[in-house]
Amino acid sequence: MIEFMLNGVSVRTDDDPNTPLLWVIRDTFKLKGSKFGCGAGLCGACTMHVDGEANRTCILPISAVAGRHVTTIEGLGTPDNLHPLQEEWVALSVPQCGYCQSGQIMSAAALLENNPNPTADEVDAAMSGNICRCGCYVRIKDAILNVSAQKLAYNAMDEVNA
Amino acid sequence: MSAKTTTNSMNMSRRKFLKTTGIVGGGLVVGFSLAGCAPGELPIDLSENGFIPNAFLQITPDNNVRFYCPRDEMGQGVTTGLATLIGEELDVHPQQMDVKFAGVHADYNNPAMGVQGTGGSSSLRAHYMPLRQVGANTRSVLVSAAAAELGVAVEDITTADGHVIVAGKQYPYGQFVNAAAKLESPEEAPMKANADFRYIGKAFSRIDAIAKSTGTAEFAIDIDIPDMHHAVVVRSPVAGAKLKSVDKSVAQAMPGVTDVIEISSGVAVVAEKYWQAKTAAAKLSPKWQDVALGQVDTQTVKDDYARAMQQEEGLTGPDEGDIVAGLAAAEHVVEAQYWAPYLAHAPLEPMDAVVRIEDGEADVWSGVQGVGAMQGLVSRFSGIPLEKVRAHNTYLGGAFGRRGTLTHIVEATELAVASGKPIHLLWSREDDIRNGVYRPASLMKMKAGVGSDGKLTAWQAKRVGGNITPKILENMIPALFPGLGDSTIEFVVGLSRDVFSGWMVDHSSIEGISDDYDAPNKVVNHVTVDHNVPLTFWRSVGHSYTSFAKEGIVDELAEKANIDPVEFRLNNTVNNPRLNNVIRVAQQHMQEMQPAEGHYLGFASHNSFMTDVAEIAEVSVKDNVITVHKVTCVVDCGIAVNPDIVRGQMEGAVMYGLTATLHGDLDLQAGAFKQSNFHDYPILRMQEAPAVDVIIVDSGTAPTGVGEPGLPPIAPAVASAVFKATGQRLRSLPLRLS
Numbered sequence: 001m002i003e004f005m006l007n008g009v010s011v012r013t014d015d016d017p018n019t020p021l022l023w024v025i026r027d028t029f030k031l032k033g034s035k036f037g038c039g040a041g042l043c044g045a046c047t048m049h050v051d052g053e054a055n056r057t058c059i060l061p062i063s064a065v066a067g068r069h070v071t072t073i074e075g076l077g078t079p080d081n082l083h084p085l086q087e088e089w090v091a092l093s094v095p096q097c098g099y100c101q102s103g104q105i106m107s108a109a110a111l112l113e114n115n116p117n118p119t120a121d122e123v124d125a126a127m128s129g130n131i132c133r134c135g136c137y138v139r140i141k142d143a144i145l146n147v148s149a150q151k152l153a154y155n156a157m158d159e160v161n162a
Numbered sequence: 163m164s165a166k167t168t169t170n171s172m173n174m175s176r177r178k179f180l181k182t183t184g185i186v187g188g189g190l191v192v193g194f195s196l197a198g199c200a201p202g203e204l205p206i207d208l209s210e211n212g213f214i215p216n217a218f219l220q221i222t223p224d225n226n227v228r229f230y231c232p233r234d235e236m237g238q239g240v241t242t243g244l245a246t247l248i249g250e251e252l253d254v255h256p257q258q259m260d261v262k263f264a265g266v267h268a269d270y271n272n273p274a275m276g277v278q279g280t281g282g283s284s285s286l287r288a289h290y291m292p293l294r295q296v297g298a299n300t301r302s303v304l305v306s307a308a309a310a311e312l313g314v315a316v317e318d319i320t321t322a323d324g325h326v327i328v329a330g331k332q333y334p335y336g337q338f339v340n341a342a343a344k345l346e347s348p349e350e351a352p353m354k355a356n357a358d359f360r361y362i363g364k365a366f367s368r369i370d371a372i373a374k375s376t377g378t379a380e381f382a383i384d385i386d387i388p389d390m391h392h393a394v395v396v397r398s399p400v401a402g403a404k405l406k407s408v409d410k411s412v413a414q415a416m417p418g419v420t421d422v423i424e425i426s427s428g429v430a431v432v433a434e435k436y437w438q439a440k441t442a443a444a445k446l447s448p449k450w451q452d453v454a455l456g457q458v459d460t461q462t463v464k465d466d467y468a469r470a471m472q473q474e475e476g477l478t479g480p481d482e483g484d485i486v487a488g489l490a491a492a493e494h495v496v497e498a499q500y501w502a503p504y505l506a507h508a509p510l511e512p513m514d515a516v517v518r519i520e521d522g523e524a525d526v527w528s529g530v531q532g533v534g535a536m537q538g539l540v541s542r543f544s545g546i547p548l549e550k551v552r553a554h555n556t557y558l559g560g561a562f563g564r565r566g567t568l569t570h571i572v573e574a575t576e577l578a579v580a581s582g583k584p585i586h587l588l589w590s591r592e593d594d595i596r597n598g599v600y601r602p603a604s605l606m607k608m609k610a611g612v613g614s615d616g617k618l619t620a621w622q623a624k625r626v627g628g629n630i631t632p633k634i635l636e637n638m639i640p641a642l643f644p645g646l647g648d649s650t651i652e653f654v655v656g657l658s659r660d661v662f663s664g665w666m667v668d669h670s671s672i673e674g675i676s677d678d679y680d681a682p683n684k685v686v687n688h689v690t691v692d693h694n695v696p697l698t699f700w701r702s703v704g705h706s707y708t709s710f711a712k713e714g715i716v717d718e719l720a721e722k723a724n725i726d727p728v729e730f731r732l733n734n735t736v737n738n739p740r741l742n743n744v745i746r747v748a749q750q751h752m753q754e755m756q757p758a759e760g761h762y763l764g765f766a767s768h769n770s771f772m773t774d775v776a777e778i779a780e781v782s783v784k785d786n787v788i789t790v791h792k793v794t795c796v797v798d799c800g801i802a803v804n805p806d807i808v809r810g811q812m813e814g815a816v817m818y819g820l821t822a823t824l825h826g827d828l829d830l831q832a833g834a835f836k837q838s839n840f841h842d843y844p845i846l847r848m849q850e851a852p853a854v855d856v857i858i859v860d861s862g863t864a865p866t867g868v869g870e871p872g873l874p875p876i877a878p879a880v881a882s883a884v885f886k887a888t889g890q891r892l893r894s895l896p897l898r899l900s
Contacts, residue, residue: 016417016437023437027392032384033377035559037510038591042840045510073377082376089375093367093806096814097237098374099381099511099559124849131840133510133560134237135817136810137851 004065006031007075017063021055022046024062025072033073033102037131044130047103048072054110056129073102076109084150085109088143096134104130108144116151118144205265205552217269218248218296221304225324225336227252228260232270233289234280234531235263235370236561237814238869239807242369243286244293246803250361251297251353253321254335257369263555266537277642278534281566281699283771283867286803290864294353302351304335307342322360356801356862365806370557382556383588385516385527391420391583392436394443394590395573397428397597398450399834401696405429408448416442420583425576427569427597432581436588455694455833463830464501466691467605467626471499476624476689479667480676488620488683492611494723495620500608500714501894502707504828504835505601507700508845511559512594513570517577518584523550526574529558531566535641539568542644543575562818563699567599567637592838599637600828601700602628604707606675608715612723618681618734623711625675628692629668630699632659637698663690673704674874675712678741678769679734695830701818702870705770710895713766713878718891727882728752728765740798741767741774747859748776748796755780761791764883766875773799773871777816780852781883786899788884790820790852793876798859799866808868809856815872816854821846823877827896 003012006029015024025031025048034057037045041056048057049071050064077083082090085108095101104127111118111126118126123144132140204217220228229248233240245256264270271278274288301321308326309316318328325332356362373379398405408429410422416431418438423430429448433439470476489495515528517540526540537553540546558565574587589597604627611620636655639646662668667688676686700706720730728749735742745767757763760782767776780792795812802808825844829836837843881892890899 015435019435019437023435027435027437030386031377032380032386035381035511036383036588037512038840040591040839040841043510043591043845077376079372079376079378082372086372086375090367090371093371093810095237095368095371095374096239096810097235097510097558097560098370098379099509099557101374102377105375127848131510131845131847133508133562133818133845135814135846135851137817137846137848138813138854139810141848141851 002062002066004062004067005069007071013062015062018061021048021057021060021062021065021070025057025070031072031074035099035102037100037103042131043100044103044107045100047106047130049106049110052110052113054107073106076105083109084147085112085143088147092139092143092146094136094139094143096136100130100132104132104140108140111144112148112151117148120145202267202549204267204269218293219252219300221335221339223336223339225334226260227254227258227324227335228262230264230270231261232264232278233272233285234529234533234555234558234561236280236529236531236558236565238285238811239368239804240280240285242807243803244289245369246361247289247293248297250359251294252301253360254324256361257366258324259369261369264533266534266553277532279532279566281531281563283773283869283871285867286865287772287867295350298351298353299347299349303342303345303347304338306345307338308333311338311341362803363801363805365804368807379557381511381559382514382516382528383511383559385556385586387516387518387584389584390516390586391432391434391581392439393430393432393574393577393585393587394436394439395425395428395430395587395593396443396446396448397593399596400450400453400456400832401597402455402694403450403453406449406451408446410446412445413442416445421581422446423577423580425573425580427573430573430577432577432583432585436586440590453694453833458693458830458833460830463603463693464605466693467603470626470689470691471605471607471624474689476626476687477665477667479672479686479688481685483683485620485622485683485685488681489609489611489622491613491619493614494719495609495611496715496718496722497607497609498715498718498891498893500606500711502604502710503826503895504603504695504830505700505822505826506595506598506828506843507560507562507564508594508843509558509560509562509564512589512591514586514588515570515574516584516586517571517574519544519546519578522546523552525552525554526571527554527556528571529556529565530568530571531558531561531563532568532638532641535568535638536571538641538644539571540575542640543572544579548644562701563703564598566634567698568641569637591840595838595843596835599633599696599698601706602630602671602697606708606711608711610681610715610719612719612725616723616725616730616733618679619683621676621679621681621684623672623675624687624689625672625708626689626691627671628695628697629662629671629690630697630703631662631668631670633697634699663692670699670704673708674768674770675704675708678712678738678767679716680737681734701815702770702873705768705870705874706822707895709766709768709770709874710877710881713768713875714881714893717878717882717885731767738769741769744774744776744796744798744859747857748778748794751794751796751857752778755794762883762886764879764881764886766878766882768871768874770871770874772866773797773868775812775871775875777875777879779876779879779883781880781887783884783887783899788824788880788897788899790824790850790880792853792855793879794855794857795872796857796859797868797872798861799868799871800861800863801865802858803865805858808858811868812856812872813854815870816876817846817851819873819876820850820852820880822895823880823897824850825896
C-alpha cells in the first residue's frame with residue numbers, strides 16, 4: 001500500500017509498487033488529462049509535478065512518490081478556473097491536436113514556479129523534454145514568456161501599490 | 163414525431179438539400195445531403211432530445227445550437243473552421259456552438275471523397291458552400307417563423323449572435339424552433355456577400371482550445387467504460403509475418419492477466435490494467451514465419467531502386483511536347499538524383515481504440531480519419547451487422563495520414579470477440595515506429611534544361627519506389643465493404659497492384675514532380691519497386707518528397723545558368739499565376755531581409771492540394787550542424803476562413819517538415835525497422851524550432867486546404883540555404899553534411 005498526496009488530497013493504492021505513476025493516475029485514480037506518448041521519458045506527455053518539480057511519470061514507479069505531493073493537470077486549473085498559463089494557451093490558440101499540451105503546461109508551470117522570469121534560452125532548456133508533434137513550439141514559447149511578463153508586471157504593480 | 167416517420171418522409175422527399183426535418187422534444191433539426199437524404203437512421207443519441215439525426219444543426223428551445231461536425235479533428239482546426247462556415251450564415255458565433263463529432267451516416271460523407279473520411283486538406287474546400295448553404299437555409303426558416311410569430315414582415319427582421327432582432331429587440335432563435343419546424347425550408351436561401359462576413363476571415367480562439375489546455379479533451383486513450391480490460395499486442399518486427407508459435411504460460415500466470423490470445427496480427431495479453439498487460443506481454447517470445455521482406459535491408463532497397471532507375475524505363479506518366487528536342491534546345495542542362503527515406507508519422511497519441519460487444523451490438527471508440535471505415539471493420543471482424551455497430555469518434559491525438567489505416571480497430575475487435583470483454587487497446591511507441599505504415603522511400607532522377615532566354619525547355623523526372631494506392635485499397639476495401647469476401651478483396655487489391663506497376667502511374671507516387679513549371683517539353687516516368695513495406699499517406703503524400711527533387715533541380719539549374727533562383731521561378735511559373743504571385747510576394751520579403759553574419763537564405767515554392775506556398779529559410783551551418791533560425795512562409799489558400807488557424811497550420815507543417823529535413827530516417831535491417839522510439843527517431847524540439855513568419859495573401863476566392871501545403875517547400879528551402887552556406891548540394895533526406 002502506497003500513500004501520497006494527489007492534487008492536495010491524500011490517496012492510497014495497492015497497485016504494484018513498480019507501476020509507473022502515470023498508469024496509477026490514469027487507470028486507478030481515473031484522471032485522464034496526463035497522457036502516454038513514449039513510455040521512456042522522452043516526450044513529456046506524461047509530465048506531472050512531484051513536490052513541485054516536473055517529472056516524467058511514465059518511468060517513475062509509484063514507490064518513488066510515497067508520502068510526496070503529486071499535481072496533475074487537473075490540479076493546476078479547470079475549464080472554469082484556468083491557470084494563467086492555460087488562459088494564455090487559449091488566448092494564443094496554442095493547441096492543435098492537443099495531446100501533448102497537458103505535459104507542456106505542467107513543464108511550463110514548474111519552470112515559472114522556479115524561475116518566474118526565464119530568458120528565451122531558459123524556456124528552451126526547460127521545455128526541451130516535451131515533444132509537440134504538431135509543432136506548436138513558437139506559440140508555447142510565446143505563451144510562457146507572455147505569462148512571465150504579465151506576472152512581473154503584476155508584481156511590479158503590487159510593489160508600487162504597497 | 164418518431165425517428166422512423168421523419169426518416170421515411172425524408173426518403174420520400176429526397177431533395178437536393180434537406181429541408182427542415184422535424185421537431186422532436188422541442189427542437190429543430192436541420193441537415194443536408196448533396197445526394198439527397200441518404201437512407202438509414204441517423205447516429206444521434208435520441209434519449210437527450212428525441213431528435214432525428216441526419217443533421218448538422220440542432221437548435222433547442224433554450225437556444226443551444228449544436229453542430230454535428232462531419233469531419234475529424236486531428237489538430238488542423240476543422241471543428242472551428244466548419245463551425246465558422248455554418249455559423250457565418252446562421253449568424254451564430256462559432257464559439258457559442260455546441261460541437262459534437264458526427265457518427266456514421268452517408269449525409270456526413272466528405273463531398274470531396276464520397277466516403278466519410280478526413281484528409282487530403284479537403285475539408286474547408288469541400289464544405290465551404292454546402293455548410294454555408296445549410297446555415298443560410300436554417301436562418302431563413304427561423305426568420306420566417308419569427309415573422310409569423312411576431313406578426314412582422316420578414317424584411318423587418320435582422321439576425322445576430324443566435325437571435326432574431328426586430329426593432330432593436332432581441333429574441334433567441336430557440337423561441338421559434340417549434341414554429342420553424344412546421345415550415346418549408348428554402349433549398350437555396352441567399353448567402354452573404356464576402357464583404358458582409360462576420361466570422362469568416364476573422365481570427366478568434368479555436369473552439370477546442372480550453373478543452374485542450376485543461377486535459378479535458380477526450381481522446382481514445384481516455385475512454386473508460388465498466389469492466390473495460392486493457393490489451394497489449396506483440397507483433398512481428400517484420401511486416402506481414404504471421405505467428406508461428408508462442409509459449410503463453412508465463413504471461414498467462416502474471417498478476418491481473420485474464421487472457422492471452424492469438425489474433426491475426428500476433429499475440430495479445432488482456433489484463434485488468436494496462437501496466438499488467440504491458441508487463442506480461444514482455445514475457446512473450448513468439449516465433450514468426452519467414453517472409454520475403456525479412457531478407458531486405460535499407461541498402462537492398464537503395465540498390466534495387468538504383469538498378470531500376472538505371473535499367474528500366476518504367477511507365478510513362480504526364481508527357482507533353484518532345485523531351486529530346488527540349489533538351490537539345492537547352493543552353494544549360496542539369497541532371498541529379500534525389501533520395502527520400504521511409505518515414506513514420508509518429509503522432510503523439512499512439513494507435514488506440516476501445517471496442518465493446520454486448521447483446522449482439524457493438525460500440526467502438528477511436529480517433530480516426532474515417533469513422534465509417536471504423537464501423538465497417540468492427541462489423542466485419544465481429545459479424546455484427548453494420549447498423550448495430552455504433553462508432554464514436556474522439557479527438558485525434560495527431561494523425562498526419564496515420565489514422566486512416568485502422569489495423570488497431572481490427573485488433574481490438576478480434577480481442578473483444580475472443581475475450582468476451584470490453585477491450586481498451588493501446589499501442590506502444592515502439593509498436594508505432596516499428597509496426598506502422600510508412601511514407602514510401604523514393605529515388606528520383608531529375609533532368610532539366612533552360613534556354614538562353616531563361617525559360618525552361620525541358621523537364622524530365624523519373625521516380626522509383628512503392629505505390630500507396632494498392633496499400634490504401636488493401637486497408638480500406640474490407641472497411642468500406644464489410645460484406646465483401648476475402649478472396650474478392652485479394653483479387654481487387656492484386657489487380658490494383660498490377661495496374662499501378664504495369665499499366666498506369668499511381669498519381670500519388672509522382673504528384674507534384676512536374677506540375678509547377680512551364681516547360682513546353684515534359685515527361686515523367688515511374689518504376690514500381692515494392693519490398694512489401696506497408697505504405698500510406700504521410701502529410702502531403704507524394705509532395706513530401708517530389709518537392710525536394712523538383713525544387714532542388716531548379717536551384718541547381720538556376721545556379722548553372724547563373725540566374726537568381728527566385729527570378730528563375732518567376733520566369734517559369736507564368737502558367738500558374740497564383741503560384742507566381744506567391745513567389746513574387748515572397749521575393750519582396752526576401753529582398754528586405756538582412757540575415758545575420760553567417761546566415762544564409764534558401765527559397766522554395768510548391769503547389770499542393772490546390773494551395774500555393776513559398777518559404778524562405780534562414781540557415782546557418784557550424785561544425786556540420788544545420789540550424790534553421792527563421793522561416794518566412796507566404797501562402798495563398800483562397801479565403802483564410804480563420805487566419806490564425808491558417809498560420810498555425812503553416813507553423814506546424816514547417817516543424818513537421820523540418821523533422822523530416824533534419825532528422826527523419828528509418829533503417830531496415832532484415833526486414834525490421836531498427837528505430838523504435840524518440841531517442842533514435844528524433845522529433846524536432848523547442849530549441850531547434852525556428853521562428854515562423856506567415857504571410858497570407860489576400861484573396862476573395864473559395865478556400866483551399868492548409869493542413870499539408872506548408873510542408874513541401876521546407877526541405878528544399880533549407881537545402882538551398884545549406885548549399886549557399888557550404889557549397890554542398892545535399893540530395894538525400896535527411897540533410898547530413900560531411
